[in-house]
Amino acid sequence: MKRRVVLLLLVVLSFGSGFFVASRHPFSRKDIGSAQKLIGLQFGKGDVDTMFAYLERNLTGYEAMRSLRLPETTVPPLLFTTNYRTGSKEQHKKIDWSVEANPDAVSEEELAFLNVEQLAALIKAKKVSSVELTQLFLSRIKQYDPTLLAVITVTEELALAQARKMDEELAEGKYRGPLHGIPYGIKDLFAVQGYPTTWGSKPYEHQVLDYNATVVTKLEEAGAVLVAKLTSGALARGDVWFGGQTKNPWDTTQGASGSSAGVGSAVAAGLVPFGIGTETLGSIVSPSSRCGVTGLRPTFGRVSRYGCMSLSWSMDKPGPITKTAMDCAIVLEAIMGPDNLDLTVDDVQLQHPAVLSAKSLRVGYLKGMMESDSTELGKNAIALLNGLMEAGYEMQEIELPAEDSIPYSSFDVILRAEAGAFFDELVRSHGVDKMVEQTGGSRANSLRQSRFIPAVEYLQANRHRQVLMDKMDETMAEIDILIAPTFSRQLLITNLTGHPALAFPTGFDYKSRPTSLTLVGHLFEEEELVAFGAQIQALTDFHVQHPPMFK
Template sequence: MQKSFCGKHIFLVVLILTFFLSACGGSKKFSKKDVKRSQDLVGLSFTKKQIDTLYPYLKRNKKGYDSLRKYPLDYTVFPAIKFDPLPFHFSQKTQAGIPSWDIPDSVEVPTLKSELAFYTIPQLASLIKNEKITSVELTQFFIDRIKKYDNVLQSTITITEELAMEQAKKLDAELQAGKYRGILHGIPYGVKDLMSVKGYKTTWGAEPYKNQEFDMTATVVEKLQDAGGVLIAKLVSGSLARGDVWFGGKTKNPWDIKQGASGSSAGSGSATSAGLVPFALGTETLGSITSPSTRNGITGLRPTYGRVSRYGVMSLSWSMDKIGPMARNAQDCAIVYSIISGKDPKDPTTTDYPFGFDKNKDVATLKVGYLKKDIDKDTSKSKDNLTKALEIFKKMGIKMDSLELPDDVPFNSFDIILRAEAGAFFDDLVLSADVDKMVEQDQRSRANSLRQARFIPAVEYLQANRHREVLIEKMNELIKDYDVIISPSFGNRQLVITNLTGHPVIAIPTGLDKDKHPTSITLVGNLYDEASILLLAKAFQENTEFDEMHPEGYMD
């Protein structure tokens, strides 16, 4: 099978001698001295004669770069060269279809109504379907919770109240008329504010875009609406998908409001944890679902690259971005994922592989490995809970083989890929100097990252992607004979590797550390096999109560 190559519009990253592009629009003359001064940056040394030969060529290149800026690109335009996560000779495992989700009949509205905030999707669906509560009542309940608690948490950018109440009334009327859309019928939710919703601002969490509005609705939002979901809030994204700081402040962890919620799906993590929404959608490029899921004590699924459409969603890295659910538990994630996944003609990277979740499958039949070396080396406060989780898996009848991640690849180079692609998407922001308006401007800020992206040579970007191809093959060799690999959530190479190779992961709670902060463990699956990690996560949660723990102070 011929593989396509990871990339983007090469002309936007052809920066072998990027220094001369500081003369934006030709305002500064580009000289041979500029070539000479930049040699150390690209790791080369040219003779005077070679520079004399290079100079006319580079001048022609610069004219080409300048001409590109005269032709605006819409944010929805994907690169012509796309990332393909499939290893050579990849064979997907036989998969089942989407299951019929069980909706219990015995659920009642609690005496203490605030307990509704922490009900699972099947529990809420039972109340709606059996007409023990209306969608309007449930929607108003969660909107009121946002208004009550969000002044402290700062998890929400926009409450979509008018849209939500309109949807809830329509869904109640449909139910009265005998039309039931399915398990999400009438259930509220929130989305990270990288996702466009027609009629509302899509701020990307950043000062330069805080009044931005698109005349479109993201495919994932449309799918949830069609399934009966009620959108009540656009939740905080750290500024341009980095961290938990946005133009309105810093999103807080409900377990400890002195601590940030982590990012960049900060609002989705915080709001779900505090029971302001039953579930939310987040995005991940390099930890933005798994990190806030861990910090806020919820369950977060990052699907295989290309499983969920990104149409209508801000891009940070075309070859690394993924969208996934953040929810109470693995089953809730599976329910939401089954609705938002699938082929979308508006997103050329999406696939149509079957979901494959068999809720009746015996988890003891799964072939499981664990990263013993990484677990043994873990020095974090979550180590004790990590070890206890392994013991729980053993008691569940799970047999685990010791595995090691590939380490003979240039890990320090891979950040080039994310930064170069982000630099291209936000090129206009940097060239206009609006990047200076972003709240954070320190060395590790998104603003600084975008500026330095202009100094990434195209050759190195492509070389990094060649090494990424090697990494894909090495990772496939490790995981191809396993259904699940158990890993620490952080402090090891797993997070970097799986985001580069496109493998799915799920982060599940494992209790609290000595500081009463949530901890988690991560399950890694084969490409397009979310089913196995969801199945094992669901079984783990049926044998523990960690997913039922909630932060104090949100049951008033």
Template sequence: MRHTLKRKPFLLVFFIFVFLMYACGGTKREFNKRDVKRAQNLVGVAFTKKQLDTLYPYLERNREGFDSLRAYELDYTVFPAIKFDPLPLNFVPRPQDSFPIWEIPKGVELPANKSQLAFYTIPQLASLIKYGKISSVALTQFFMDRIKKYDGVLQSTITITEKMAMEQAEKMDAELQAGKYRGILHGIPYGVKDLISVKGYKTTWGAEPYKEQEFDMTATVVEKLQDAGGVLIAKLVSGSLARGDVWFGGKTKNPWDIKEGASGSSAGSGSATSAGLVPFALGTETLGSITSPSTRNGITGLRPTYGRVSRYGVMSLSWSMDKIGPMARNAEDCAIVYSIISGKDAMDPTTTDYPFGLDKNKDVTTLKVGYLKKDIDKDTSKSKDNMVKALEVIKKMGVQMDSLELPEDVPYSGFDIILRAEAGAFFDDLVRSSDVDKMVEQDQRSRANSLRQARFIPAVEYLQANRHREVLIEKMHELIKDYDVIISPSFGNRQLVITNLTGHPVISIPTGLDKDKHPTSITLVGNLYDEASILLLAKAFQEQTEFDEMHPEGYMD
């Protein structure tokens, strides 16, 4: 029966008739047959009185089972025994080159206006450090000073990891002086979204109930970046429990227009990178949380294939949908960071060991590219003009493009059940303890309210949604298997929902400013485990344009 059974993800909490339970409070409450009869309306079933009488004792036993599960504490790092597998039938991963030895240019000089350093790329900063134009300590202090100067307005940072940063920077300078060079990230500062654990510092998840939370562990992605010589200087804002750009300290701002939010939930990573408070950052995405803030803040964001990057030490929102990726100045910077953080991790059972790499010298015109013409034509946003112009640039590069359409006959409105049910399981203790009431946002669309309603999702519907997800995986594979890249609007279409459910990699790249001087973008979608193709096309596009070199005004003082 191939691997279908293991794709029914994350049956961690037994949801059958969970709608009978009260959403909040830890006190056990009794229910009666009238409650059961009324509860049928929530899920659209209708049993006879005799049938209800027959099943009532069964429901009582279910309730006892629920209570027995809750008597045992679960560490937040525990994954469900049944894991999601994004592979379609007969899937064969595309051959991948190894990553190149990243070139570090010579002749890069310190700018006359030192503030311009804030918008240097990773290779440019690496050149300054490697060839002794600036020390890691000086560069680290420079970026931390920028956070202290500008973050009062932007609200992009929760914690400056100053002690750790200076110790790491001093170590990198000493190693370089002794002739040891770790590679292109040696001595370069960066930030991470505050869903990512770092030993010795709080990991707040952006939420009031967890603002004093600290874990005795460091996430795998941070350890990999530190081993590569990176210097962590800040834990950046996540919208509360990975939703939006509002957190317990306020609302993270878009540096291009501080009257609007930075979008979420990797709000801090988007805002801080855009304003030059960090050279790059890590974000996470479940349903748009890298793509959205990358677009809003005018930077480049890579969301790798599901399972490419370890999530050990990172808050879960949906075990079967969460991903981690870099948010940076351009596609090459994203590729550099991705080359370091990707790979199999024994501590994360969802990670894979499929080949990965990038041939940056490959002829971009050999790529087979499709574009979502129908979605682009129907787009009514202010970004459409720039999207059409971007397609013209790609055509002038010699890339041939075919018109494609996303699957139509799919129950898109039902898939949100998957995310909400898994989030409800992860935050079960938060809801039952009523600490969820402490979260800043409590309106209908808030994370707090979403977690409460998760208690009313039956297991049957959760599994049915995942069966439809299986069908979607096959339909998406049939669409993309003969292409290397599909070009899509970043928002306003089903691509974002589909690719987050199927696990396909995407990269969001800037395409200029709209009439209101707000950044716009397009999204490139790749085959599973083929980040190389979307990175190649994104890099080639950025070599033909200057959109990735734009930065918001007011951050060069």
């Protein structure tokens, strides 16, 4: 059995390299013949005889690579880029975010559910201090997290030190902007110096990375106060981590969904005013939708991933989860931009969403998908569309690239192959066996099978991905905003193409749980998403509703 496993790995892995060495690997030509069945090919006996020495050489190269440990921050030089062609090389000009000058003081209960803009006004006017806010949210975490399981590590000592510093600076007349003194939480995929970075997984429960992720550094520079490292599904899959399942605050019998589950749950329950999640295939928009909050998945290449666990180097995207669309823009501006560490990041100006006229935006929608959904989710979507049309918005029907021209079933190999490379040592050391979930659909099983994805098929899938990107450009050519069901084919498409998306609540189902829709925008034009989302939230009040048991 061990001989066959070694051979199976040999046949399906990347191109071999290195000098010929004498045969020393115990596999046979018969093993090669059996392995071909996994990749859907059949070579003749003469072909197998010819390739035998190459396969031995490949394995020698693999073993040489495995003997040298790669830091988690090392990425391949093959960098994915979107179809965005006109990236600016000019330094980003900071947005002038104005806040209310003389806000009314509010109760402690109300403070927990105010958005970033409202809290910023109170802090700047000195109606509340950063220390007071920080103590409030630390208290709420201790009170409610045993129910929600949304927090992995409370960073209390760091938070209070940061909060005191922000209060001192404000007293001296130094104001850093709308995030000055605002508490937040971050998905526990991001490195924070002095604290564990567990990646939500048992094998890494005690891992400490001795540096800060770029996003953490940028938020500290903006004046934000880190109160907690929030749960991630194990190695960024689902809502189950080594401590249990993170709960939806609207229905604690239900998981919070998506690997940024802790962020969605904590923001919805008022444990933090905003949080930072990541998305590879739905992990910002999914928990935002499940928990009734607003999540922005930025354009691929907008925000640095340095210091963040990688699931897929060509698909991972950090972004904010907040209470409002405008809050998303405030947080995005703070965390975006190059750092000379993540070479995929471009420096593209973000405009203030308030300068845009939402009614000037060209809007498309996936009518067929919405009308075919007879659940409350579909009904709420249609009701929102009708409301927008009554408010004077013109919309056109849009179709996504057809299945007969795109091999949608092939694209999962991209994520799985890249994840397999990042977690190669975990699989080879059998540390993957320590993960909590070991089912057929678990991350552990996905990582094991990644060894059987041929390099040729990975590259072919990426060639088809380019065709998809071109077709999506054609789909978006006549519109600025696409309104789509959150859980539809657009989720796979736009994560592959790198387009930004904004998920927001649209109402409630028969169990009083939130429903949602997603807005998709052009590459590096998040301000249009936010402008349109903010207009929707000005016409509705779903984003200001709170889970009853956490008020």
